[in-house]
Amino acid sequence: xxxxxxxxxxxxxxxxxxATRQQLAAALSLVADERRYLIDYHQALSALAxxxxxxxxxxxxxxxxxxxxxxxxxxxxxxxxxxxxxxxAALAETxxxxxxxxxxxxxxxxxxxxxxxxxxDFCPLSVAGDCTPDAR
Numbered sequence: 001x002x003x004x005x006x007x008x009x010x011x012x013x014x015x016x017x018x019a020t021r022q023q024l025a026a027a028l029s030l031v032a033d034e035r036r037y038l039i040d041y042h043q044a045l046s047a048l049a050x051x052x053x054x055x056x057x058x059x060x061x062x063x064x065x066x067x068x069x070x071x072x073x074x075x076x077x078x079x080x081x082x083x084x085x086x087x088x089a090a091l092a093e094t095x096x097x098x099x100x101x102x103x104x105x106x107x108x109x110x111x112x113x114x115x116x117x118x119x120x121d122f123c124p125l126s127v128a129g130d131c132t133p134d135a136r
Contacts, residue, residue, distance in 0.1 A: 040090050040098035047072035047088030048102050052114055056084075062133035066091060073097075075133040082106035083115070085124070087133065099123070099131075 050067055051074025057063075064075040068091070075087040084104040089097040103118030123131035 037098070041100075043071060043090030044088045044098050044100040046070065047074050047090065048086060048100050048119075049088075050074055051076065051086050051088055052102065052104070052112070056112055064133050076104075076112070077133075084112055086112070087123075087131075 047067070050070075050072055051065070054065060054074065056076045058078075060078055062075050062077050064073055066073050071091045073089050073091050075089075077085045077087070079085060082105060084106070086102040086104055087099050088102070089099040091097070101120040101123060103115040103120070103124075104112040105115045107113045125131050
């Protein structure tokens with residue numbers, strides 16, 4: 001009888017350890033996803049800040065510049081009425097990178113300046129395919 005009780009306690013302990021290990025694995029996966037998101041988000045913010053300070057030559061269509069040292073990409077799309085859209089993202093090799101957006105206005109000296117309240121976490125263009133510089 002004592003051996004049966006010991007085996008029952010060992011069996012229950014083993015089941016509890018197995019369930020705890022599964023919960024830990026699921027939690028670690030969530031932490032890894034959150035970490036990746038935060039890294040991509042701050043890379044995109046940095047790319048936007050960097051892109052706002054660049055001199056963009058005149059032209060039409062998407063124009064992209066890459067900062068390979070830090071892994072940033074900033075792309076500018078001139079729009080109508082002396083406005084433009086700046087896209088900042090981390091350089092991604094395999095997956096679609098998280099992108100952030102900033103509306104820009106042309107100043108009197110020809111430089112692009114961030115528009116007030118122009119920061120976006122989504123693409124404001126009506127056609128989704130137009131939001132990706134490579135698609136144009």
